[in-house]
Amino acid sequence: MAVGSRREARERALSLLYEAEAKGVTPDALLADLPVAPDPYARTLVAGVGKHRPRLDELIATYSVDWAVDRMPVVDRELLRMAIFELLEQPDVPTGAVISEAVELAKTYSTEESGRFVNGVLGSIASVVRAQPGGSSQ
Numbered sequence: 001m002a003v004g005s006r007r008e009a010r011e012r013a014l015s016l017l018y019e020a021e022a023k024g025v026t027p028d029a030l031l032a033d034l035p036v037a038p039d040p041y042a043r044t045l046v047a048g049v050g051k052h053r054p055r056l057d058e059l060i061a062t063y064s065v066d067w068a069v070d071r072m073p074v075v076d077r078e079l080l081r082m083a084i085f086e087l088l089e090q091p092d093v094p095t096g097a098v099i100s101e102a103v104e105l106a107k108t109y110s111t112e113e114s115g116r117f118v119n120g121v122l123g124s125i126a127s128v129v130r131a132q133p134g135g136s137s138q
Contacts, residue, residue: 005039006093010082010101012038013045014109017078026050048085049078055088056081063124064117075110076118083122087129095126 016038020030027050031043038046049056057069060080069077083102086093099122106114 006041006097007101009039009041010045011105012042013049013082014075014078014105016042016046017049017082018074020046020050021074021078044090045082045085048089049081052085052089053081056084059084059125059129060121064121067117073110073114076106076114079106079110079118080121083118084125084129087122087126091130095130099123099126 016030016034017027020027023030025033027046031038031046037043060069060072060077064072064080072080079102083098086098087095090098099119102122103115103119106118
């Protein structure tokens with residue numbers, strides 16, 4: 001998959017995760033109701049966040065110093081969930097790509113401080129979950 005299309009898939013996944021949260025539905029329910037299925041990678045990200053949400057939120061809570069998950073800006077929270085899912089479950093995706101894409105999306109769609117916040121949280125999590133050579137510690 002080309003870099004541009006993976007970037008677009010992440011952006012689409014972020015919008016779908018945001019929509020699911022705004023509507024108060026699960027990511028799977030949102031995907032099931034779409035008239036046109038998203039790109040396969042976007043679908044993987046959205047479904048993965050839905051499936052692994054408790055674990056993702058636990059990691060966010062552990063590594064986001066002084067921030068409760070439910071008090072974060074929605075975009076930051078969904079970006080972190082999506083990127084952590086990639087770090088844990090997509091070992092073929094380079095760590096740097098996951099983090100830099102999440103930071104760019106945070107800078108584009110969230111608050112002025114979000115890029116730095118997302119970078120810090122993901123950097124800490126990546127150092128733990130991808131500490132073993134060759135990718136994920138799963």
